[in-house]
Amino acid sequence: MKGNNVLIEGKNLTKVFGFGGNKTTAVDNVSFAFHEGEIISIVGESGSGKTTLAKLIMGLLKESAGTIEYMGKPRRLKRHSDRRKYWKHIQAIFQDPFSSFNQFYRVEKLLLDCIKLQGEKLTKEEQLRRMKEACSFVNLKYEELHNKYPFELSGGQMQRLMIARIFILHPKLLIADEPTSMVDACSRSTILDMLLKLREENNMTIIFITHDVGLAYYVSDTLYIMEQGKVVEKGPAEEVILNPKHPYTRQLISDVPKIHSEWDLA
Ligand SMILES: Nc1ncnc2c1ncn2[C@@H]1O[C@H](COP(=O)(O)OP(=O)(O)OP(=O)(O)O)[C@@H](O)[C@H]1O
Numbered sequence: 149m150k151g152n153n154v155l156i157e158g159k160n161l162t163k164v165f166g167f168g169g170n171k172t173t174a175v176d177n178v179s180f181a182f183h184e185g186e187i188i189s190i191v192g193e194s195g196s197g198k199t200t201l202a203k204l205i206m207g208l209l210k211e212s213a214g215t216i217e218y219m220g221k222p223r224r225l226k227r228h229s230d231r232r233k234y235w236k237h238i239q240a241i242f243q244d245p246f247s248s249f250n251q252f253y254r255v256e257k258l259l260l261d262c263i264k265l266q267g268e269k270l271t272k273e274e275q276l277r278r279m280k281e282a283c284s285f286v287n288l289k290y291e292e293l294h295n296k297y298p299f300e301l302s303g304g305q306m307q308r309l310m311i312a313r314i315f316i317l318h319p320k321l322l323i324a325d326e327p328t329s330m331v332d333a334c335s336r337s338t339i340l341d342m343l344l345k346l347r348e349e350n351n352m353t354i355i356f357i358t359h360d361v362g363l364a365y366y367v368s369d370t371l372y373i374m375e376q377g378k379v380v381e382k383g384p385a386e387e388v389i390l391n392p393k394h395p396y397t398r399q400l401i402s403d404v405p406k407i408h409s410e411w412d413l414a
Pocket residue numbers: 165166172173174192193194195196197198199200201359
């Protein structure tokens with residue numbers, strides 16, 4: 149499924165928070181290469197550095213050491229225009245959907261702003277059609293929601309709205325940080341299916357960040373296992389799960405005793 153082209157590559161990335169005696173190395177000498185169309189899961193327990201790594205990739209945090217190359221060139225984010233261009237290609241869904249939307253904007257404006265960011269010149273009718281199309285992709289009714297504010301939506305509706313935005317923006321890389329933690333098991337699999345469908349259609353690279361090694365195995369081509377800021381194991385999902393080499397990976401897997409039977413039934 150994944151192409152051969154490397155989309156983004158990190159070399160020896162490190163992020164240290166704090167100063168003097170109060171330092172935390174949240175990401176510790178991490179290297180990676182993610183390909184076009186590849187689905188990667190980053191798995192690790194709370195505090196292992198997953199979100200920090202995601203923010204480094206997003207360019208929301210500055211690395212303390214190391215480099216990131218995007219499409220074969222060193223990434224540059226110094227200028228505002230560089231960042232704007234980069235964020236057209238790279239989007240994230242963060243843990244808390246409430247913080248992802250401007251609470252003072254109605255659904256209509258939130259979607260319209262994405263269309264504008266996407267940069268295509270469209271007529272009013274075309275814009276409306278695109279917004280309706282995006283909503284129906286995630287099983288939301290535009291007519292019922294367009295006048296609502298984010299706080300008037302349920303957690304599940306809000307997460308769907310985030311995916312509707314991704315549908316409009318079709319980024320090259322999507323980072324989904326625990327995207328399913330707020331919704332029940334049923335909508336959880338619907339949301340995953342939506343993201344997987346987006347990958348099929350747009351050859352999007354997706355990074356899932358999760359505690360759930362079973363989920364990671366189910367959705368991804370490649371697994372990265374993180375412990376205390378370090379990537380302790382990485383490789384094809386099958387290989388890592390069926391033949392784990394690192395004790396920490398073994399421990400993660402043994403915490404999910406039903407991993408094989410559960411997914412075999414799905
Ligand atoms: N802005 C910050 N300032 C100081 N320390 C931070 C900051 N952000 C994260 N940390 C620390 O860095 C470490 C990694 O945090 P991070 O949020 O990346 O973990 P995580 O793997 O995403 O955890 P979770 O699964 O709970 O979301 C933690 O020890 C955390 O306390």
